[in-house]
Amino acid sequence: MSVFLSSLGFGIISAAVLAIATVGFTMQFAVTNVLNLAYGSVMINSAFVTYFLNIHGHLNAWVALIGGVATGSVASYLLNRFVYTPFQRRNLAPITIVIVALGVDLCGTFGLQAIVGGSYFTYRQSQGREWHFLGMYFSTLQLTIIAIALGVMIAVAWLLRYTRLGKAMRATSANPNLARNSGVRTQSVISTTWLISGALAGLAGTVFAMNTGVFEATSAQLYIVLLLAAMFLGGPGEPYGAMLGAATIGIATELSAAFINPQYKMVIAFVILLGMLTFRPYGLFGSERTA
Amino acid sequence: MSVELSTQGQVLSASQVSAGYDGRAIVHGIDVEATPGRVVSIVGPNGSGKSTLLKSLVGVVPVLGGSVSVGGTDITNVPPERIATMGVGYVPQVDDVFPPLTVKENLEIGGYLLPRHQVHERIGAVLEFFPRLKKMMTRKAGKLSGGERKMLAMGRVLMLSPSVLVLDEPTANLAPLVATQLLEEYIRGFADAGSTVLLVEQRAKAALRISDWTLVLGGGRVVLSGRPDDLADNPVFVESFLGGGAHR
Numbered sequence: 001m002s003v004f005l006s007s008l009g010f011g012i013i014s015a016a017v018l019a020i021a022t023v024g025f026t027m028q029f030a031v032t033n034v035l036n037l038a039y040g041s042v043m044i045n046s047a048f049v050t051y052f053l054n055i056h057g058h059l060n061a062w063v064a065l066i067g068g069v070a071t072g073s074v075a076s077y078l079l080n081r082f083v084y085t086p087f088q089r090r091n092l093a094p095i096t097i098v099i100v101a102l103g104v105d106l107c108g109t110f111g112l113q114a115i116v117g118g119s120y121f122t123y124r125q126s127q128g129r130e131w132h133f134l135g136m137y138f139s140t141l142q143l144t145i146i147a148i149a150l151g152v153m154i155a156v157a158w159l160l161r162y163t164r165l166g167k168a169m170r171a172t173s174a175n176p177n178l179a180r181n182s183g184v185r186t187q188s189v190i191s192t193t194w195l196i197s198g199a200l201a202g203l204a205g206t207v208f209a210m211n212t213g214v215f216e217a218t219s220a221q222l223y224i225v226l227l228l229a230a231m232f233l234g235g236p237g238e239p240y241g242a243m244l245g246a247a248t249i250g251i252a253t254e255l256s257a258a259f260i261n262p263q264y265k266m267v268i269a270f271v272i273l274l275g276m277l278t279f280r281p282y283g284l285f286g287s288e289r290t291a
Numbered sequence: 292m293s294v295e296l297s298t299q300g301q302v303l304s305a306s307q308v309s310a311g312y313d314g315r316a317i318v319h320g321i322d323v324e325a326t327p328g329r330v331v332s333i334v335g336p337n338g339s340g341k342s343t344l345l346k347s348l349v350g351v352v353p354v355l356g357g358s359v360s361v362g363g364t365d366i367t368n369v370p371p372e373r374i375a376t377m378g379v380g381y382v383p384q385v386d387d388v389f390p391p392l393t394v395k396e397n398l399e400i401g402g403y404l405l406p407r408h409q410v411h412e413r414i415g416a417v418l419e420f421f422p423r424l425k426k427m428m429t430r431k432a433g434k435l436s437g438g439e440r441k442m443l444a445m446g447r448v449l450m451l452s453p454s455v456l457v458l459d460e461p462t463a464n465l466a467p468l469v470a471t472q473l474l475e476e477y478i479r480g481f482a483d484a485g486s487t488v489l490l491v492e493q494r495a496k497a498a499l500r501i502s503d504w505t506l507v508l509g510g511g512r513v514v515l516s517g518r519p520d521d522l523a524d525n526p527v528f529v530e531s532f533l534g535g536g537a538h539r
Contacts, residue, residue, distance in 0.1 A: 164407070167392070171400045174389040177351055181383075182447065183375035183404040 002135060007258035008251065009136030015250025016149035017208050021223070022230040022242040023156050024200025028076075030173040030237030031193040034084050035094075037101040039227060040220040041108030042079070042198060043205030046072040047215060048116060050206040054123050061125040065206045072202020073195045079104065080194040105224070113217035120214045145207045152200065153243050159196075160239060169193055173237060225266050226253070229273040235283025244284060248272075300327025300487035301362035301378060301454045303348065309356035310347030316355050317343040318511040325455070325489040330482045332490045332498040334532060335508035341491040342384055344508070345459050348489070349381040350374045361455060376404055380448030384459040384491075387444035390433030394424055397432050397443055401450030410450075417446040438469040445477065455487040462494055470494065474501050495532035499523060507532070 025039050050068035054061045087100055128140025138146075160166035171179040172186045172193075179186050208223070209215040230249040234241025249269055256268040276283060303325040311317035318340035325331040333341050346352035348359050350371040358367045361377050371381075389397050398417060402410040418425050421442045427435065432443055441461055448456065458478065462470035474492075479501040482488045492498035499505060499519035507515035507528060515528055522528045 164403070167396055167399055168403065170392055170396075171389050174391050175386050177371070178383065178386060178389065179400065180371040181349060181351070181375055181381045182400050183372050183451070184400065185372050 003258050004255070005135035006137060007255050009133075009138060010257075011251030011254035012136070013138070013142045013145060013211060013250075014254050015247045016146045017204060017211055018226055018230055018250045019149050019243050019246035020152050020200055020207065021204035022227055022234075022246040023152065023239050024197040024204065025227050026231045026234070026237055026242040027156070027169070027193060027200075027239055028197040029231070030239070031169050032080065032084070032190050033094075034080070034088070035098050035101060036076075036079075036084075037098060037224055038079065038104035038108055039201055040223040041105045041112075042072050042075050042201040043208060043223065044215070044217060044220040045075065045108055045112055045205070046202035047205040047209035047220075048112060048121075048217070049202075051121055051123060051209070054125070061123045061210065064123075065203070068206040069199045069202040072205060073199035076198025076201060077191060077194045079198075080191070105221075109218055109221055116217055118216065120216050121209075122214045123210060125210065141210060145211055148203070148207060152203070156200075156239055165189070165192065222266055225273070226250075226269050229269040229276075232273055232276045232281070232283055235285035238283060238285040241283050241285030299454060299485045300482075302326050303359075303361050303379070303455045303457075303487055303489060305344075305348055305357065305359045307357035308344070308347060308354055308359060310343055310352050310354050312343075312352065314355065316511070318347070318508070320357065321506075321508075321513055323348075323489070323506060325487045327454075327487050328482055328485050329503040330479060330488040330490055330501050332492050332502040332505045333508060334492060334495045334498055334505060335514075336531075339508040340511040341508050342459050343511075345381070345457055345489070345491055346383075349379060349457055351381075351383075375451065378451070378454035379457060380451060380453030380455065381457045382441075382444045382448055382459060382461060384463055388432040388435075388440055388447065391431060393429050393431055394435070394443055395428040397447050398450055401447035404451060413450050413452075417449050420449065421446050437464045438466065438473075441465060441469075441473060445473075453486070455489070456481055458488065458490045460491055460493055462492065462497070471497065474498070 021043065025036070028034065028036055046068040049071040050061065050064045053059045053064035053067045057064065083100065083104060084097060087097055125141070131138050131140070131143060160170060168179065168184045168189045171182070171184060172189045176186050205220065208220065212219065226249055230245035231242055233248055234243065234245030249272060252272065253265040253268050257265050305321055305323040308321045309316040309319050321344055323331065333344065335341050343352055347354050350366070350369055354367050358365060360366060361379055364377065366374050366377065389400060392400065395414070398414045399410055402413050405413060423439060424442055424446060427439065432440065435443060445461070461478065462473055465473065474497050478488060478490065490498065499522065502519050505517065505519055505522055506513050515522065515525065
């Protein structure tokens with residue numbers, strides 16, 4: 001029982017990090033129609049910017065995080081502006097954009113590795129004291145990450161449901177031509193979406209690195225499997241589904257690590273992904289339209 | 292009928308318009324003039340280019356030749372979001388609402404260009420016009436019936452008080468009774484209130500009943516045009532659209 005509860009605790013933290021990342025990832029996909037496989041690369045590059053500000057800029061890690069968030073936001077905007085949009089304008093098949101994204105991911109990850117090398121890095125940051133809840137153990141840092149994730153979920157839900165921009169984002173996602181006929185400047189909405197979702201990638205990358213303690217340039221390379229599994233579980237392009245998907249995948253992978261083998265974490269996520277694609281490709285929250 | 296929903300019409304004019312996809316024209320050299328207080332309808336067989344023509348007028352499909360203007364302002368190949376600011380409301384044949392958004396949110400997007408404080412007021416005006424929507428404000432548009440959905444699509448464009456309404460087969464997939472009500476009560480009503488209405492309609496007989504002028508498209512070109520009474524006396528038109536198996 002204690003193994004189960006401590007694994008559940010790890011699962012909740014993993015789910016919190018994954019939720020931040022998946023909400024940005026699925027929002028990006030819904031509004032821009034780009035399956036940005038370079039998302040993990042943006043995450044880890046942002047984490048390294050936070051690292052350099054923290055270690056070499058002598059900034060507190062939470063202050064340095066602002067630099068990581070800004071990096072994710074700007075990098076994603078530029079990625080869309082100078083890489084994806086030119087390809088999309090040529091009306092190429094969606095698979096072409098996926099391949100381009102894969103190329104960007106490899107360039108981003110291994111380009112970073114060429115700069116920082118293959119060493120392991122860690123932030124100068126305390127984990128804080130340990131807290132016990134119902135047989136689960138959390139550090140202050142982990143509780144802070146969970147609180148950030150909850151805050152992000154509430155902010156994104158509020159953005160999408162109650163703001164003019166959020167409604168325009170959902171309208172652009174549902175029917176871009178009709179949105180334009182209603183006066184929505186969809187290009188501007190799409191650019192803003194890249195900025196917001198990129199900021200979430202930057203935030204997710206940094207808290208991911210904080211949570212793992214040590215990280216390297218390729219640490220987020222397989223993270224895309226978790227992102228895809230969480231997104232397809234919730235429903236592609238469904239931010240609320242992404243939250244549920246992230247919670248499920250985060251907890252399932254950590255429990256499987258405790259009871260099966262830690263090396264099978266990604267395999268479990270991949271099996272869930274395959275299962276969803278086979279039996280309900282539009283996910284728990286999606287409709288057939290989104291599949 | 293409330294007349295505040297639309298504003299005094301402007302002339303929508305297309306001169307020698309050719310339009311299509313990927314540089315290939317589907318419609319060729321079309322002239323249309325829709326004026327305030329009148330319904331101009333476009334009929335024709337499937338694939339004759341009716342929808343492509345309408346889409347080119349509202350900026351969704353590129354105009355490859357000729358020109359389009361609203362109220363004397365050239366709008367040829369102007370982006371749809373700018374054409375919307377000029378008082379042109381467009382209801383497409385399909386994909387005419389945002390399915391994952393609620394009825395209220397659809398109307399809010401319809402009023403996207405309005406100052407925030409006016410949106411609520413306009414929704415109230417639209418709901419007076421389509422009272423059936425009142426009880427459905429929190430329902431997702433994708434869950435509406437065909438008739439309710441079409442009302443919402445019309446309500447969405449009315450949020451901006453358009454002076455020109457461009458409607459692509461508004462009665463498609465509607466029950467005959469609902470279709471008749473939509474055409475005769477609402478669409479004719481807009482024109483009577485001073486708006487300009489350009490309508491593509493498959494139900495030729497019903498379209499003629501509410502129109503002041505009708506164009507017949509065939510193979511991407513205007514093959515006939517005239518007042519409905521005159522067309523109803525034209526044996527070619529009667530044979531093709533009103534008689535025998537083609538009667539709708």
